[in-house]
Amino acid sequence: MQQSFTPSAKTLEKYAELIVRFGLRAKTGGKLKPGSVVQYIVPEAAKPLYFHLQRAILKAGFQPIGTYKPSWEEGYNLEEDFYLHATKKQLDFSPEIQAKGTIDQIDGVIHILAETNPNALKDINPKKVLQRSQAQKKAVAYKRKKIEAEKLYWTIALYGTDAMAAEAGMTLPEYWKQIERACYLEKQTPVDEWEKINKTVQSTAKKLTALKIESLHVVGEDIDLTLGIGANRQWLAGGGCNIPSFEVFTTPHWQSVTGWAR
Secondary structure, three states: OOOOOOOOHHHHHHHHHHHHHHHOEOOOOOEOOOOOEEEEEEEHHHHHHHHHHHHHHHHOOOEEEEEEEOOOEOOEOHHHHHHHHOOHHHHOOOOHHHHHHHHHHOOEEEEEEOOOOOOOOOOOOHHHHHHHHHHOHHHHHHHHHHHHOOOOEEEEEEOOOHHHHHHOOOOHHHHHHHHHHHOOOOOOOHHHHHHHHHHHHHHHHHHHHHHOOOEEEEEEOOEEEEEEOOOOOOOEEOOOOEEOOOOEEOOOOHHHEEEEEO
C-alpha cells in the first residue's frame, strides 16, 4: 500500500537496527543470543521497514519469521468485513494450536504499528469486538506467561502513514521527522544513544522505588487527583518494549484513588 512519503533507506536501516538490537531485551537487560528466532509482524503499509527488519534480524544472527499483514483501506476493510459476516461460533474461535506453536518457537517478537484507517471499526458493535478479544484470552495468557518468565522478548514501534499524520495534523514528512527525532535516528549510532538513555531511566526507576512513595497528588486546571501507590510497588522503566522508551512508570492502588479529572 503506497504512502505519499517513504523515509530514506539510511533512516529505515538505522530504525530497523534500533528495533532489533535495542528493542528486543529482557526487563533485567538480558539480550537475545545468536540463533534466536524472531517474529516480525508488519502491516502492508510498512513494507519498506519490513525489508530492513529482515536484513537487521539476519545481520544480528537471528532466525527471521516474517508475518506480513494486509493494511485496512477503503474497499478492503478486512477487519470490518470479518465482524460483519462472522457468526457467533466464528467470533468465539481461537486458533490455539497455531498460536501455541508459534509462541513456543519464537524468542522475540516485533510489532510494527502502521495505521491506515483509524475508523475501521466505527460501525461495528463493540460487544462483537469484546467477544472476539475474550476468545483470544488463552493464547494471550500463554504468551504473557513466557514474557514474564523472560523467555520471550518483545517490542513495538511506529511506521508513519498518511492516516496517522493526518490525525496529528501534520504532513507525512513532518510526522516522520518527529519519529526520527524521538528515536535519535539522526545520530550516527542510535543504539548507542538509547543505551545511555536506558541507563538513566533504569537508574531513575530504582531511585523512585527506594523512596517508597505512598501517594502522588496531581493538580492542574483540569485535574485534582490523589493516587495511592500501594505497598511494595515498584517503579519500572521503558527498556525497549516500546521504541522510543523514555517512560518511567508504576501502577496506582485502585482503592486509593480520589479526586477528579476533566
